[in-house]
Amino acid sequence: MxxxxxxxxxxxxxxxxxxxTALRLLAGGHQVRILDSFDPQIHGEDLKKSATLRKVWEGAEVQVGDARDPVAVDRALRGVDTVYYxxxxxxxxxxxxxxxxxTDVNVNAAAVLAEQLIQKKAEIQRVVVSSSRAVYGEGAYRCAQHGPVFPKTRSVDAMQQGRFEPVCPVCGLAVEAAASSEGDPVQPTSIYGITKYAQEQVVLNLCAxxxxxxxxxxxxxxxxPGQSLRNPYTGILSIFSQLLLEKRQINVFEDGLATRDFVYIDDVVEFNLRAGLHAVAGGSVLNVGTGKRQTLLDVVAALADAYGREADFKVSGQFRIGDIRHAAADGTNLREVLGGHAFVGFGQGIKAFAGWVQSEETDRALAQGYLRSLTEMSASGLLKGAR
Ligand SMILES: NC(=O)c1ccc[n+]([C@@H]2O[C@H](COP(=O)([O-])OP(=O)(O)OC[C@H]3O[C@@H](n4cnc5c(N)ncnc54)[C@H](O)[C@@H]3O)[C@@H](O)[C@H]2O)c1
Structure with missing residues (x-):
């Protein structure tokens, strides 16, 4: 191609x-069409507030529609050779x-796309689907006695007693976190993870x-830069930023030592472009991450430093059912299939993110919405604390 x-x-x-990703594709001279329902939870009511979205709007053909609607997807796919989902x-x-x-948004929409691809198989050459590390659940660990192990969901009882680390599923002793590879067992701990796996597999299966x-x-x-500053249900960097800037206390879950592999948006866009436009074997599943882990306390400290503020935070011992403890990607396959890449460092990325947040019109409703989301979780019995 x-x-x-x-x-x-x-x-x-x-x-x-x-x-x-759309902006990079437009800059590369591609013809870009977009389909989105413009979910108000993510975008707020005023879509034109986002500078990135305004630029996409100027360069792309915009279709407003729901990915679960076969008529909208059929119209959007006409004349297209590459699909990003x-x-x-x-x-x-x-x-x-x-x-x-x-389940409806993440799985049924994938089924709609799959059925539409059957009609358009002669035209569509490539589909890139966004999946998630959530498919691995707790992910990979190493036990001194039993080697590589994959603990299942952590016990609520143990977490209520402040024991947050997963244990060896064979001997029950302490394990050390390791990076997840694509061949590791799929054992999501959340409905999100389950639906992302189903979404990925529906697309891969049908395309094959x-x-x-x-x-x-x-x-x-x-x-x-560009991550939602309005969605209170996802994105701890946005939520913690808003709490910090409003001088409100940050509730740091568990003991603050859960870790995540934070990958900078430009690096993700780079791999999206390579996955969509470079020669790859069909049916590839690839991790996209740096392989490095940051604790939640590292995140709070890095944000406080970037905003030049003292952080007011409380390590609360609370925990959300469905959350995992540690995450990091094994990038061996990514490098082999899509080539090497120097990832942006966490500190550098945080500085760029914080600079962008300060240039944006932030939304005081985010912190309020976040607190509401915790109340919703608590009411559903999904946010717990020490007994
Ligand atoms: N951001 C992350 O850290 C991360 C990590 C792992 C995986 N992912 C995956 O990457 C993809 C993009 O994530 P993001 O952070 O850009 O999410 P986002 O919430 O910023 O964007 C999702 C977009 O999908 C649109 N959308 C939702 N339901 C729709 C529907 N029924 N019809 C049409 N459009 C619909 C929303 O309006 C929104 O524009 C998702 O599939 C997500 O699961 C994201």
Missing amino acids: SESTHKILLIGVAGFIGSS FAAGTGTGQSMYQVRQY AMGITAVALRYQNVFG
Whole structure:
């Protein structure tokens, strides 16, 4: 495929990762069409507030529609050769009580795309689907006695007693966190993770059957300029930023030592472009992450430093059912299939993110919405604390 001649549809593109990817594709001279329902939980009511979205709007053909609507997807796919599929509900905690909504958006929409691909198999050459590290659940660990192990969901009883680390599923002793590889067992701990796996597999399975090259990218925690400053259900960097800037106390869950692999938006966009436009074998599933871990306390400290503020935080011992303890990507396959890349460092990324947040009109409703989301979780019995 020549890079200059692609007609590309991006579904769920008005969000964080999609809009940044669309901008890079537009800059590369591709013809870009976008389909999005413009979910107000993510975008607020005033879509034109986002500078990235305004630029996408100027350069792309915009279609407003729901990814679950076969008529909208059929119209959007016409004349297209490459599809990026980002649309999803993305709140891990929210997925645990809005189970039908998450299943509907994340799985049924993938089924709609799959059925439409059958009709358009002669035209579509490549599909890139956004998946998540959530499919691994607690992920990979190493036990001194039993080698590589994959602990299942952590025990609520243990967490209520302040024991947050997963244990060896064979001997019950302490284990050391390791990076997750694509061949590791799939054992999601949240409805979000379950639906992301189903979404990924529906697309990969159908594309394989139709002879369409498909790539699923399992992102770790993506961050950077452009992430939603309005969605209270996902994105701790936005939520912590808002609390810090409003001088409100940050509730740090567990003991503050849970870790995540934060991958900067520009790095994710780079791999999205490579997955969509470079030669790859069909049916690839690839992790996208740096392989490095930051604790929640590291995150609070880095944000406080970037904003030049003292952080008011409390390590509360509270925990959300469905959350995992540690995450990091093994990037061996990513490098082999899509090539090497120097990732933006966490500190550098945080500085760029904080600079962007301060240049944006932030939304005081975010902190309020976040507190409401915790009340919703608590009412559903999904936010717990020490007994
Ligand atoms: N941001 C991360 O850290 C991260 C990590 C792992 C995986 N992912 C995956 O990457 C993808 C993009 O994530 P993001 O952070 O950009 O999310 P986002 O919430 O910013 O954007 C999602 C977009 O999908 C749209 N959408 C939702 N439901 C829709 C529907 N029914 N029809 C049409 N459009 C719909 C929303 O309006 C929004 O524009 C998602 O599939 C997500 O699961 C994200």
